[in-house]
Amino acid sequence: MSSxxxxxxxxxxxxxxxxxxxxxxxxxxxxxxxxxxGGDAIQAIAAGLGIHAVEIExxxxxxxxxxxxxxxxxRIRLSKTPISIMKGxxxxxxxxxxxxxxxxxxxxxxxxxxxEWTSDIGMADQEPAALIxxxxxxxxxxxDVPQIVDALRQSxxxxxxxxxxxxxxxxxxxxxxxxxxxxGPLLTGPRGAAxxxxxxxxxxxxxxxxxxxxxxxxxxxxxxxxxxxxxxxxRKAVGQEHYVVCNADEGEPGTFKDRMLLSDFPDLVxxxxxxxxxxxxxRHGLVYLRGEYAYLWEKLxxxxxxxxxxxxxGDGICGRDGFDFDIRLQLGAxxxxxxxxxxxxxxxxxxxxxxxxxxxxxxxxxxxxxxxAIDNVETYICAARIVEKGxxxxxxxxxxxxxxxxxxxxxxxxARPGVYELPFGTTVNELLDxxxxxxxxxxxxxxxxxxxxxxxxxxxxxxxxxxxxxxxTMIFGPRRDVLDIALQFADFFVDESCGWCTPCRVGTTxxxxxxxxxxxxxxxxxxxxxxxxxxxxxxxxxxxxLGQTAPNxxxxxxxxxxxxxxxxxAPDAFTPLVTLHDAxxxxxxxxxxxxxxxxx
Amino acid sequence: MAAExxxxxxxxxxxxxxxxxxxxxxxxxxxxxxxxxxHHPDLEPSGNCRVCTCKINGRNGAACVTPAVHGMVVENNxxxxxxxxxxxxxxxxxxxxxxxxxxxxxxxxxxxxLGYRLGMVAPIQPYQWPGRKIDATHPDIYxxxxxxxxxxxxxxxxxxxxxxxxxxxxxxxIAMRLNIDAEGGLxxxxxxxxxxxxxVCPVACIVxxxxxxxxxxxxxxxxxxxxxxxxxxxxxxxKS
Numbered sequence: 001m002s003s004x005x006x007x008x009x010x011x012x013x014x015x016x017x018x019x020x021x022x023x024x025x026x027x028x029x030x031x032x033x034x035x036x037x038g039g040d041a042i043q044a045i046a047a048g049l050g051i052h053a054v055e056i057e058x059x060x061x062x063x064x065x066x067x068x069x070x071x072x073x074x075r076i077r078l079s080k081t082p083i084s085i086m087k088g089x090x091x092x093x094x095x096x097x098x099x100x101x102x103x104x105x106x107x108x109x110x111x112x113x114x115x116e117w118t119s120d121i122g123m124a125d126q127e128p129a130a131l132i133x134x135x136x137x138x139x140x141x142x143x144d145v146p147q148i149v150d151a152l153r154q155s156x157x158x159x160x161x162x163x164x165x166x167x168x169x170x171x172x173x174x175x176x177x178x179x180x181x182x183x184g185p186l187l188t189g190p191r192g193a194a195x196x197x198x199x200x201x202x203x204x205x206x207x208x209x210x211x212x213x214x215x216x217x218x219x220x221x222x223x224x225x226x227x228x229x230x231x232x233x234x235r236k237a238v239g240q241e242h243y244v245v246c247n248a249d250e251g252e253p254g255t256f257k258d259r260m261l262l263s264d265f266p267d268l269v270x271x272x273x274x275x276x277x278x279x280x281x282x283r284h285g286l287v288y289l290r291g292e293y294a295y296l297w298e299k300l301x302x303x304x305x306x307x308x309x310x311x312x313x314g315d316g317i318c319g320r321d322g323f324d325f326d327i328r329l330q331l332g333a334x335x336x337x338x339x340x341x342x343x344x345x346x347x348x349x350x351x352x353x354x355x356x357x358x359x360x361x362x363x364x365x366x367x368x369x370x371x372x373a374i375d376n377v378e379t380y381i382c383a384a385r386i387v388e389k390g391x392x393x394x395x396x397x398x399x400x401x402x403x404x405x406x407x408x409x410x411x412x413x414x415a416r417p418g419v420y421e422l423p424f425g426t427t428v429n430e431l432l433d434x435x436x437x438x439x440x441x442x443x444x445x446x447x448x449x450x451x452x453x454x455x456x457x458x459x460x461x462x463x464x465x466x467x468x469x470x471x472x473t474m475i476f477g478p479r480r481d482v483l484d485i486a487l488q489f490a491d492f493f494v495d496e497s498c499g500w501c502t503p504c505r506v507g508t509t510x511x512x513x514x515x516x517x518x519x520x521x522x523x524x525x526x527x528x529x530x531x532x533x534x535x536x537x538x539x540x541x542x543x544x545x546l547g548q549t550a551p552n553x554x555x556x557x558x559x560x561x562x563x564x565x566x567x568x569x570a571p572d573a574f575t576p577l578v579t580l581h582d583a584x585x586x587x588x589x590x591x592x593x594x595x596x597x598x599x600x
Numbered sequence: 601m602a603a604e605x606x607x608x609x610x611x612x613x614x615x616x617x618x619x620x621x622x623x624x625x626x627x628x629x630x631x632x633x634x635x636x637x638x639h640h641p642d643l644e645p646s647g648n649c650r651v652c653t654c655k656i657n658g659r660n661g662a663a664c665v666t667p668a669v670h671g672m673v674v675e676n677n678x679x680x681x682x683x684x685x686x687x688x689x690x691x692x693x694x695x696x697x698x699x700x701x702x703x704x705x706x707x708x709x710x711x712x713x714l715g716y717r718l719g720m721v722a723p724i725q726p727y728q729w730p731g732r733k734i735d736a737t738h739p740d741i742y743x744x745x746x747x748x749x750x751x752x753x754x755x756x757x758x759x760x761x762x763x764x765x766x767x768x769x770x771x772x773x774i775a776m777r778l779n780i781d782a783e784g785g786l787x788x789x790x791x792x793x794x795x796x797x798x799x800v801c802p803v804a805c806i807v808x809x810x811x812x813x814x815x816x817x818x819x820x821x822x823x824x825x826x827x828x829x830x831x832x833x834x835x836x837x838x839k840s
Contacts, residue, residue, distance in 0.1 A: 052768075054767065058770065352772070495773065498773065499750070500648060501647065501649070507691060508773070508774070510691065533687075534725070537684045540660050540680075541684050542650070543662070
């Protein structure tokens with residue numbers, strides 16, 4: 001590494017105050033300045049921060065969007081989900097392979113392109129989609145590929161790296177549709193900027209929390225923790241600072257409603273966070289934005305600047321002396337686990353996104369060990385509307401235990417995919433009618449970590465007390481292979497397990513292998529029983545929600561579609577996992593001859 | 601002033617605990633053995649292996665990272681937990697390469713000893729046969745990554761006890777590995793054979809050279825008594 005590069009890295013480290021907790025930003029800057037974070041760069045960052053290189057490697061090697069070695073200047077990451085595959089992602093991938101002369105996972109010889117799969121990028125309603133240098137391209141067909149490759153070759157002639165966070169690029173198909181199909185009470189009316197905040201300021205912080213509590217608002221990310229209680233605990237907890245964190249790491253495959261909210265209703269989201277800042281006595285808000293949504297970075301920064309100009313952020317918000325609150329955006333770098341709140345906090349602090357053991361809970365010891373309230377994007381919008389319109393208005397929608405409405409991200413085999421705002425209590429059947437999916441044969445509710453719902457259960461209600469959901473709704477028609485979809489979800493968890501704990505790190509791989517044997521029609525009854533027992537162990541023994549729910553695609557398809565598993569059973573009493581031929585392959589290679597066939 | 605004491609139950613046996621103790625620490629002191637692998641009494645707990653998972657007030661949680669609380673109800677020695685713990689031990693056996701019969705740690709290995717204690721016969725899950733390299737660059741220590749179970753004991757010991765940060769993790773998921781704070785291997789680090797980090801490995805990943813057969817096979821720690829016997833010997837009241 002030249003002394004020039006070392007100086008550049010030193011200045012990047014200084015730009016972030018040589019602050020260890022800003023390592024995400026430092027590494028992001030180095031990655032996009034040099035195209036990778038190599039050994040020398042790691043040494044330079046370590047020297048700048050006064051820590052060991054092994055700590056930086058620990059973090060850099062964790063995130064899918066950081067590279068320890070140089071890859072292509074142009075990064076093409078194709079979204080890989082059951083939805084993208086059924087909409088033609090494999091054909092698009094073949095077209096890219098043809099146009100670039102490389103296979104998936106490879107870098108072209110001239111160093112111009114790297115082509116690879118990535119986990120769901122939050123575009124399930126407009127797949128096949130891809131991330132190209134951080135820009136999003138959607139609704140791809142193989143026919144689009146030559147033009148995209150040409151455009152990238154032309155823009156890259158200077159040989160430099162593409163900008164990051166990305167600017168709007170002139171790439172064909174670089175268009176993200178709004179996705180909002182059906183707005184309900186929450187998303188109808190003014191799109192934010194002050195209404196919620198002024199309503200909050202008319203009350204004491206305690207009264208704001210009381211309003212949220214009596215609205216019975218529960219977390220919209222999927223876990224459903226009562227927001228009022230979370231805010232009360234955070235406010236009550238003693239600390240030097242209190243933090244408000246917005247979880248915009250929307251990584252659950254099939255969900256994209258937070259992307260729509262951040263793109264169409266950003267002011268309402270920031271209103272909600274500011275209300276929380278007032279209620280909790282916090283001065284700092286943080287939005288953890290998944291790396292896949294970097295294309296929203298510039299726009300969100302503009303919205304924040306505008307709010308500072310309007311006096312909606314900064315010191316003395318809305319003229320209220322002593323009410324100081326500001327919001328910083330933090331980009332992630334490709335790790336589903338960071339949607340888990342404690343992993344998100346670790347990532348915010350510049351570490352690998354490994355979840356924490358609880359207690360202590362974030363309300364007590366969260367970001368930088370200070371009391372922290374972490375809520376979903378949609379939850380903040382609900383909070384802003386509740387203080388604006390009152391708890392009674394909110395509880396007039398939904399059911400007794402699940403008040404208000406829920407944003408549903410609908411994709412797959414349906415006529416009108418997109419985001420639907422529906423009151424809690426809506427049945428799956430009603431949802432399917434609305435989106436035009438009369439012949440649905442299988443619904444994956446709340447993403448792979450949720451559950452597989454069969455037609456016999458389509459009368460169930462979307463609500464915390466029945467079908468609890470973060471909103472991801474993937475619909476599959478009668479011609480789809482349910483078990484193959486479950487296998488794809490099992491594979492997703494292999495890619496996204498953080499590795500910290502044994503049951504999830506090893507168990508997800510073993511589950512995938514068990515599922516492969518089942519899908520291949522080689523599994524016996526005892527194999528299926530063993531896979532089910534293993535799945536239960538992984539659920540019970542894993543450290544965090546990821547591992548605890550990773551077996552769900554297998555367990556819930558087993559429960560909802562037992563006849564499909566039965567139909568795949570091998571007729572034998574036992575089939576080995578590895579055939580004799582496979583087992584001997586290495587030996588055959590070494591010896592240069594096949595084994596002598598055994599007489600029967 | 602002495603720390604406050606309180607009581608809670610483990611499998612119906614009431615034990616005394618001190619403010620600040622974790623469930624596993626309180627049980628150790630009371631002579632009740634909870635199987636564990638990544639936990640080490642001299643190190644901060646990290647909850648990697650999950651072997652010490654107990655049912656605590658009705659929910660599964662790792663005993664090493666759960667603070668003991670007055671009136672808590674802990675289930676430890678149940679069939680379900682033993683089955684799940686054995687399954688986790690099996691996962692570690694198939695994840696790495698663990699050739700017990702000719703491993704230097706045989707009889708002294710906590711993974712092997714837990715396999716015996718929890719009744720593991722042979723793994724029913726498929727071996728993963730990972731290709732991992734040996735690091736013999738250090739004059740006094742070698743690293744056999746085949747046996748690493750990613751328990752993080754050496755990482756914690758090197759960072760906290762030794763103040764050296766010789767070890768860290770690398771990668772994620774099934775590809776996660778133990779990493780060294782030097783590109784050229786352990787020999788380029790400040791690691792010394794007398795470091796805490798060299799003496800906490802539960803398996804034979806970190807091995808002191810020329811020292812392995814001081815105690816012959818057959819008369820090692822777990823050849824003589826099952827793992828956990830030392831803790832159980834402390835028990836004076838009713839046994840679980």
